[in-house]
Amino acid sequence: MRVLGIETSCDETAASVVGLREGAAPEILSNVVLSQIEEHAAFGGVVPEIAARAHVEALDGIIEAALADSDISLAEIDAIAATAGPGLVGGLIVGLMTAKAIAAATGKPLIAVNHLEGHALTARLTDGLDFPYLLLLVSGGHTQIVLVRGVGDYQRWATTIDDALGEAFDKTAKMLGLPYPGGPNVEKTAANGDAKRFAFPRPMKGEARPDFSFSGLKTAVRQAATAIAPLSEQDVADICASFQAAVSDALGDRVRRSLVRFREEYPDVKTPALVVAGGVAANREIRSTLETLCAGHGFSFIAPPHVLCTDNAAMIAWAGIERIRAGLVEPGAMDFVPRSRWPLDSISAPMIGSGRRGAKA
Numbered sequence: 001m002r003v004l005g006i007e008t009s010c011d012e013t014a015a016s017v018v019g020l021r022e023g024a025a026p027e028i029l030s031n032v033v034l035s036q037i038e039e040h041a042a043f044g045g046v047v048p049e050i051a052a053r054a055h056v057e058a059l060d061g062i063i064e065a066a067l068a069d070s071d072i073s074l075a076e077i078d079a080i081a082a083t084a085g086p087g088l089v090g091g092l093i094v095g096l097m098t099a100k101a102i103a104a105a106t107g108k109p110l111i112a113v114n115h116l117e118g119h120a121l122t123a124r125l126t127d128g129l130d131f132p133y134l135l136l137l138v139s140g141g142h143t144q145i146v147l148v149r150g151v152g153d154y155q156r157w158a159t160t161i162d163d164a165l166g167e168a169f170d171k172t173a174k175m176l177g178l179p180y181p182g183g184p185n186v187e188k189t190a191a192n193g194d195a196k197r198f199a200f201p202r203p204m205k206g207e208a209r210p211d212f213s214f215s216g217l218k219t220a221v222r223q224a225a226t227a228i229a230p231l232s233e234q235d236v237a238d239i240c241a242s243f244q245a246a247v248s249d250a251l252g253d254r255v256r257r258s259l260v261r262f263r264e265e266y267p268d269v270k271t272p273a274l275v276v277a278g279g280v281a282a283n284r285e286i287r288s289t290l291e292t293l294c295a296g297h298g299f300s301f302i303a304p305p306h307v308l309c310t311d312n313a314a315m316i317a318w319a320g321i322e323r324i325r326a327g328l329v330e331p332g333a334m335d336f337v338p339r340s341r342w343p344l345d346s347i348s349a350p351m352i353g354s355g356r357r358g359a360k361a
Helices: 037-041 048-070 089-106 115-127 165-175 182-190 215-227 233-265 284-296 314-325
Strands: 002-007 012-019 027-035 079-085 110-114 133-138 143-150 153-159 273-277 300-302
Touching (some): 002 048, 002 089, 012 048, 012 314, 027 048, 037 048, 048 089, 079 089, 079 115, 079 314, 089 110, 110 115, 110 314, 115 133, 115 143, 115 273, 115 300, 115 314, 133 233, 143 233, 153 233, 165 182, 165 215, 165 233, 182 233, 182 284, 233 284, 273 284, 284 300
Parallel strands (some): 002 079, 133 273
Antiparallel strands (some): 012 027, 133 143, 143 153
């Protein structure tokens, strides 16, 4: 089985071919990702209209490159999988409509993939992980802990009640005059800072409620920066280090509750695992905190390679393969409408961004 994956949910234009042979491990035959960081850097964040136009200009060439890299022709592809949500609707339209056109022209089946499911299943592509396991998704748009019980079977255990963690990193960087993207630049600057200089709050720490909150921490950063303005390079470094320490501490406290809960609900799972995905998963201090936490609770810590943690099409192609194997290919996929909001767990009550189109988290 060989599936072409297409990803255009935000500011990466990506295409990939993933193959699976009977009795063998899955193989990423190609994975082409074009970032739009330079196009959005001047604005300090992603501009939806610019992102959509960039996808239109680049996607055909990216798909051709992915097919060429895999040394497989379009006729040899068994199915087309494309991100259909959640994300920026303009970008989603570009990717999904392109996938529909290819499927219609070739007679191949189309799988409309939830972007979050792509993240949720990546550890099965890279590590062959068995169900069930926990997923910590930390990105610019989402901060969630999800129980992954099977393909299409997810239960949200925790989410942010305000800002996503990646958003908090980006806004902190912007307040401090650091370039976009914020996460990597905050981490780089923090390496030269004193993490004990500012006593920033650890939101939700110690509370029985399992959810996350980062809005108050972001406000504390702004107040600290305003109080000592104008900021020197060392001031900025110290604020970044203190912010990062607060995030790691709060995140560890929140995740620990879910590890304990998993142990209680799945006592027969001999080697439980915590999978971390999303752009923020690349932060070394956060990874170190979570690795130590998992070791202390007898969990395996699994973080796919960075290129597969951030937005990519290999995870979309793999999600398509997983859905085909599970018999979850929808016959009406050609009529599927892109969804800017599409929670993995549709049962849990929405926490933020709820509207007639559905919940953001």
